[in-house]
Amino acid sequence: MFRESARVYQVSGGAFDITLAPLINAWGFGPGEQEDLDSAMVDSLLQFVGMDKISLRGDEVHKTDPHVQLNVNAIAQGYAVDVISAYLQELGCRNYMVEIGGEIRTRGVNAKGNFWRIGVDRPEFGNMIPGEQLQVIITVHNRSLATSGNYRKFYEKDGVMITHSIDPATGFPKESSLLSVTILADECMTADAYATTCMVLGLEKAKVFVEDLKRVDAYFIYGDEFGAYQVWFTDGMKKYMELP
Numbered sequence: 001m002f003r004e005s006a007r008v009y010q011v012s013g014g015a016f017d018i019t020l021a022p023l024i025n026a027w028g029f030g031p032g033e034q035e036d037l038d039s040a041m042v043d044s045l046l047q048f049v050g051m052d053k054i055s056l057r058g059d060e061v062h063k064t065d066p067h068v069q070l071n072v073n074a075i076a077q078g079y080a081v082d083v084i085s086a087y088l089q090e091l092g093c094r095n096y097m098v099e100i101g102g103e104i105r106t107r108g109v110n111a112k113g114n115f116w117r118i119g120v121d122r123p124e125f126g127n128m129i130p131g132e133q134l135q136v137i138i139t140v141h142n143r144s145l146a147t148s149g150n151y152r153k154f155y156e157k158d159g160v161m162i163t164h165s166i167d168p169a170t171g172f173p174k175e176s177s178l179l180s181v182t183i184l185a186d187e188c189m190t191a192d193a194y195a196t197t198c199m200v201l202g203l204e205k206a207k208v209f210v211e212d213l214k215r216v217d218a219y220f221i222y223g224d225e226f227g228a229y230q231v232w233f234t235d236g237m238k239k240y241m242e243l244p
Helices: 002-011 021-026 039-046 073-090 188-201 203-211 235-240
Strands: 054-057 060-063 096-100 103-107 116-121 134-140 144-149 154-157 160-163 178-185 217-223 229-233
Touching (some): 002 054, 073 096, 073 103, 103 116, 134 144, 134 178, 134 229, 178 188, 178 203, 188 203, 203 217, 217 235
Antiparallel strands (some): 096 103, 103 144, 154 160
């Protein structure tokens, strides 16, 4: 996870950063109490953020400062899916779907002999029941899929929506029209990390980011200036998509 996190940190220009833990916690999306943050407090926490403050030596992670903390939630679920999938393959399992927290990896076919069909939820705020309102169905065959969005992990403060997508560049929750990102990739931890990265980059930068990646496809749901849902997807995603 460390090596993949460091790689995605580099290719994303720092948009994906596992050292964001102090800010994630302070904004109320980690353990402990949510703090009443202002710009000065955010700046004080940002001094402990950055992959240049941690290194891997053998099998040990070293920090330049004891206040540096790691949060790997944006990649750990995908990694766990990969580990379980590898274990199933070692057992000789040819057909499976592994899912943890919405991160998925498939192999072979389902019980009906068809490729696995995965529903992507419509990003309605307050839509807490997976599968209740689907936006699109994506057929997945021997690949991994991960979705990231702000429509479930958020809270409102003084009329402002505070989302869990924290921008490492500013230390503040990202304000963006991008509501949901679904990524198809070979490894689930890669799909997981890229989905989070796109949410942090925002719509236009995320489009450029994913189109430069090899063996990666994306499906974005965003809100336009009239509040209506719009979608954007890579050319390679078209063959996997169907309406619910």
